[in-house]
Amino acid sequence: MAFQDIITIESPQFYIDFAFKAAKKRTDLMRSKKLTGDKLNIIRQIYLIKIETVESKLVGKLDQILQSFPRLDDLDDFYKELVKVTMDYPEVKKSLGGVNWAITKIKSFSRGYKAKIKQCQHYTKTVEYQKQYFGRISSVIKQIKDELHLLEDARKVLKHFPTIKTSLPTVAIVGFPNIGKTTLLYKLTGSKPEIDSYAFTTKSINTAYLIKDKKKIQFMDTPGTLNRFNKMNNIEKQAYLALEFLTHHIIYVFDLTEPFPLKEQIALYKSLLSHKIPITIYLSKVDLLKKDKVDEFSKKFSVTTDIKELKSVILKKLKL
16 A cells, blocks of 8 residues: 555635636636626526536545555555554544535535526526535535644554564564664665664664565564553554564574673563564574674574574465
8 A cells, every 4th residue: 555645635715716826827718818798698608607617626535535544454464553543533434425525515515506506587686695605615625624733643653553464474573772673674686775773763664675586575673562552652663563464484583792782672572472484583693793703592492593594484484
């Protein structure tokens, strides 16, 4: 789902001005030509074009909002849950319904006032109908002010959602920040994301792909520690839900140089066991460690330090 493609949602006045200016421009062009008929017939032609233009521009803009927004009920479970934990899901749906309501009202008013103007036999009444139409259309757009504001706020959240292929076999690389997860992602896939030297710098889930015999495996470098959902920021919640709904295998990364205490790393590892997802342990930065320390740790945990071996294990576990 390309959440980044959702269009920017403007204020009611922006849409009103846009439509009315377009109508004025079109009718000014008409007036520059020689219109035939009596005064009433000419004003009818001009007003009908104005209504047609306003309707077209407003419906077009509002429909763009609806078309660019994802259909929330049709989202994959991962994205549906992500919407629910990062914004007011019912209110977003209600606001989209409000935009749809406005489209219906604009079409209804336009149809009604075009009929009135076509049938009207009085110049003054025709002018009055045109003023009524503009007033009612402006009122409709202003009535969805709150809905437009809420949808723009939702768009700003949605644009930061990760682009994850929910149908692929997926491996999550998990562990504390700054312990070599992003480096491991690069070694496994050849993808070279930006690597920073301090904690919690990952601003989203990094994804990269390994292709084996024309089959693609998705790897995710997950930010945060994934062990305190109620205290997680939105980016950490993304990672947690990706683990919960998309992950087929976990690579848990230990770092014995201990940028984070080993006791905490072990506690996080044990908490992941509750997910019932197969886990392979990878030991990072072994070039900085003494062999006896690696051997001692390996007696307690079955670990992998070789990238080729790690790839082989993952492919075997995923039956690829």
